[in-house]
Structure formats: structure tokens, C-alpha cells
Amino acid sequence: MSFPTQRPRRLRRTETLRSMVRETTLSPKDFVLPLFVLHGKQIRNPVASMPGVFQLSVDEAIKEAKLAYTHGVPSVILFGLPEHKDAIGSSGWDDKGPVAVAVRALKEAVPELCVMTDVCMCEYTDHGHCGKLVQSRGQTVVDNDATLELLAREALCHAEAGADVVAPSDMMDGRVAKLRKTLDDAGHSEVALLSYAAKYASGFYGPFREAAGSTPQQGDRRGYQMDPGNAREALREVQLDVAEGADMIMVKPALSYLDIIGRVRAEVNVPVVAYNVSGEYAMVKAAGQNGWLDEQRVMLEVLTSIKRAGADIILTYHAIEAARALGY
Numbered sequence: 001m002s003f004p005t006q007r008p009r010r011l012r013r014t015e016t017l018r019s020m021v022r023e024t025t026l027s028p029k030d031f032v033l034p035l036f037v038l039h040g041k042q043i044r045n046p047v048a049s050m051p052g053v054f055q056l057s058v059d060e061a062i063k064e065a066k067l068a069y070t071h072g073v074p075s076v077i078l079f080g081l082p083e084h085k086d087a088i089g090s091s092g093w094d095d096k097g098p099v100a101v102a103v104r105a106l107k108e109a110v111p112e113l114c115v116m117t118d119v120c121m122c123e124y125t126d127h128g129h130c131g132k133l134v135q136s137r138g139q140t141v142v143d144n145d146a147t148l149e150l151l152a153r154e155a156l157c158h159a160e161a162g163a164d165v166v167a168p169s170d171m172m173d174g175r176v177a178k179l180r181k182t183l184d185d186a187g188h189s190e191v192a193l194l195s196y197a198a199k200y201a202s203g204f205y206g207p208f209r210e211a212a213g214s215t216p217q218q219g220d221r222r223g224y225q226m227d228p229g230n231a232r233e234a235l236r237e238v239q240l241d242v243a244e245g246a247d248m249i250m251v252k253p254a255l256s257y258l259d260i261i262g263r264v265r266a267e268v269n270v271p272v273v274a275y276n277v278s279g280e281y282a283m284v285k286a287a288g289q290n291g292w293l294d295e296q297r298v299m300l301e302v303l304t305s306i307k308r309a310g311a312d313i314i315l316t317y318h319a320i321e322a323a324r325a326l327g328y
Contacts, residue, residue, distance in 0.1 A: 023308070024304055024307055026304055026322070027326070028072030028074070028319070028322070028323035029072060030311075030313060030314050031303075031313075031314055031319035032116065033064070033068045033073055033076045033077070033320065034076070034316075035064060035065065035076050035078055036211050037057070037058055037079070037080055037081065038056070038057060038081040038082075038098050039058075039083055039101075040057040041057050041059055042060065043056065043057035044057075044060050048210065049206065049278075050211060050285070050317060051282075051285045052317070053211060053278075053281075053317050055081055058102045058105050059105075061076075061078075061105075062105055062109045064076075065113055066110055068323070069110050069113055071323035071328045072323050073319045073320065074112075074113065074114055075113065075114035075115070076106070076113065076115060077116040077118060077167065078099050078102050078103065078115065078116070078118065079211075079212050080092070080097055080098045080118075080123055082094070082097055082098065082124050086124075087125060087126060087132070087133070088125065088150055089150060090124070091124045092123070092150065092153070092154040092157070093153040093154045094157070097157075099117055099161075100161040103117065104161050104162055114164045114165065115162070115163050115164050116164065117158040117167065118167055119154050119167060119169065119170070120151070120169040121150055121154070122170075122212075123212050123213065128215050129221065130169075130171065130224065131144070131146070131170060131172060132146045132150060141223060142223065142224055144172045144173055144174070145174075147172050147175075148174060149178075151170060151172065151175055151178065152178050155179045155183060156183065156186055159183055159188040159191045160188070164192065165191065165192040165194050166183070166191060166192075166194070167193075167194040167250070168193075168195055168196060169199060169252075170196075170224070171196065171199050171224045172224065176193060176195050176240075176244035177245060180193055180245035192247040192248065193245060193246050194247065194248040194249070194250060194273060195241040195248070195249050196250045196252055196275075197240075197241040197249040197250060198226060198251045198252070198260055200227070200253065201220070201222040201225035201228065202252075202277070202279070203279065204253045205253075205277060206278070206279055206282075207282045208277065208278035208279075228256075231260055231263060234251070234264065235263060235264065238264050238268055239267070239268070242270055246270065248271040248272070248273050249264065249268065249270060249271075249273065250273040250274065251264055251273070251275070252274070253275060253276075253277040253279070255276065255302060257274075258305060258309040259309075261274050261306065261309040261311050265309070272310055272312050273311065273313040273315065274306050274314055275314075275315040276302065276303065276315060276317070276318065278317065284302065296321075299318050299322060300322060300325055
């Protein structure tokens with residue numbers, strides 16, 4: 001029996017060989033750690049559906065960010081839990097709100113840390129939607145253009161606090177252009193803009209909504225977030241946001257949308273970010289805690305698959321434990 005000269009298995013024989021020819025490798029520099037921040041001191045409220053994740057007072061968020069940075073994770077993204085919510089989410093642009101306070105504290109405590117902030121209204125509105133609600137054709141809907149004004153105020157607040165990157169996640173049309181102009185006009189042209197460009201109306205967000213207190217009080221977000229069945233639409237969203245001035249674009253969720261990450265990576269020349277979302281994290285944690293799979297191995301496999309698909313940066317709640325597993 002004859003065999004072909006090329007035998008791929010030769011290069012799989014030892015770990016040294018496998019690591020030498022590995023096409024996709026992970027590093028802590030690939031990760032951004034999400035943090036949920038609130039007012040108070042010495043607060044670490046566990047999120048039941050996300051083992052290892054907490055709602056943190058600013059002092060505790062600083063500890064978590066320092067730990068991440070020590071393990072080589074260069075960035076965090078902040079989500080705010082305000083004391084007050086109203087119909088337009090006015091706490092979102094409060095310079096004494098938890099995000100603005102946390103940005104200033106983090107930039108003082110860890111100056112080299114890249115601090116990103118989520119820009120959306122859902123955490124701050126009493127109805128849980130991502131903007132101002134109005135009645136239209138007998139339905140309650142988010143007013144796109146009125147919401148842009150609110151988002152601009154929030155982004156400006158974060159920029160003035162010292163954020164390095166603002167990341168609009170609302171999925172309103174025209175928000176990138178509006179935020180870019182607002183920041184530039186206010187002298188913050190150096191603040192980068194990461195757009196949640198292809199954000200799907202996903203069932204994987206449930207644990208996040210518990211952590212952020214952002215579950216809609218009525219209806220859902222399918223009127224403005226993307227339909228999971230659409231791929232070409234994602235490319236259009238991405239192209240529009242890049243044309244409007246996005247410095248980076250995001251696909252969210254990641255694991256069920258690896259094909260979208262790959263198509264987006266082939267389409268644009270700006271950095272591609274993927275969000276390894278709360279439900280994806282929770283599934284790995286639950287299965288690992290039940291002994292159904294090797295949690296660390298699957299965690300690294302998931303993150304590798306996201307990077308292999310084309311993501312340059314991964315937002316993940318696994319960031320610190322993944323960095324440790326990688327030996328950092």
C-alpha cells in the first residue's frame with residue numbers, strides 16, 4: 001500500500017510541534033474585561049447566572065482591573081448601574097454617575113489601562129429599552145433621532161471623564177456619525193469609537209440583563225437589533241458604520257455568529273471586535289460546574305474559535321481566568 005508523501009499527522013506528534021505550527025494563538029492582549037459598576041464601597045454583588053462575575057463598586061472595580069492588567073489584559077469596558085432611572089435615561093450622562101466616576105478612578109489607578117465605556121440607554125431607562133420611547137402607528141417604539149441626542153450626551157460625558165474608547169451598543173441608525181461629530185466638536189477627536197455594528201437580537205443576553213438590570217419592561221428589542229437569520233445585512237451595517245467614522249466594529253454575540261465575524265473580517269480593514277456574551281459564558285460555566293465538560297479546555301477552545309474566525313479583540317468575562325490558563 002502506498003501513502004502520499006505529505007502526512008499532516010507528522011506535525012501533530014508532540015506538543016512542541018503542535019505549538020510551533022499552530023495557526024491561531026491566544027494572548028491576554030486579545031481580551032477586554034467587562035465590568036459592571038455601581039455606587040458605594042466594598043460592594044461585590046454576585047451575578048447568579050454568571051459565576052465569577054459581580055456588580056462592583058468603583059473601589060472593587062479598580063481591584064478587578066488591576067488584577068486583569070497584572071495578568072496582561074490591557075483593557076476593560078464599563079457598564080453602569082445607576083441609582084436613578086427615568087424615561088430618557090438621564091443618569092447616563094451624569095458626571096457623578098458610576099461610569100464617569102469609575103473612568104476617572106481607573107485612569108488614575110492604572111494609567112496604562114485602556115478604558116472603554118458602553119454607550120446605551122437601556123441600563124438607565126426605567127423601561128429598559130435603548131432609547132426614548134414614542135407612539136407610532138399604534139405601537140410603542142424607540143425614537144431613533146431623539147435617541148441620538150441622548151447617546152451623544154452620554155458619550156461626551158464618558159469622554160470628558162477620560163475614556164479612551166466609547167462604544168455605542170444601541171443599534172440606532174446614524175449614531176456613529178452623531179457621536180463622532182459631537183466628540184470632535186467638543187475637542188475629543190482622540191477618543192476612539194467602537195461601534196456595536198452587527199448586534200443581533202439574541203437569546204444569549206439573558207444573564208447580562210440580570211447583571212445590568214436592563215431587561216425591557218415591555219416588548220423586546222427586535223425592532224432595532226438585527227434578526228439572527230441575516231448575514232448580508234450585517235455587512236451593510238458594518239459598511240455604514242465604517243463610513244460614518246467607526247474606528248473599530250463589533251459583532252455580537254460571537255459563538256453563534258462566527259460566520260459573520262469571518263465575513264466582516266474579509267470586508268473591512270478596521271479592527272474587528274467580537275463579544276463573547278453572557279449566555280455563552282454562562283453555558284460554559286454551568287456545564288463545567290456540573291462536570292459535563294472540561295471547563296478550562298472548552299473556554300480556551302471557544303476563545304480560539306472566535307479569534308480564528310477573524311476577531312482581533314474579544315470582549316469576554318473569561319478574560320482573567322483565560323489569561324491565567326495561558327500562563328500569564
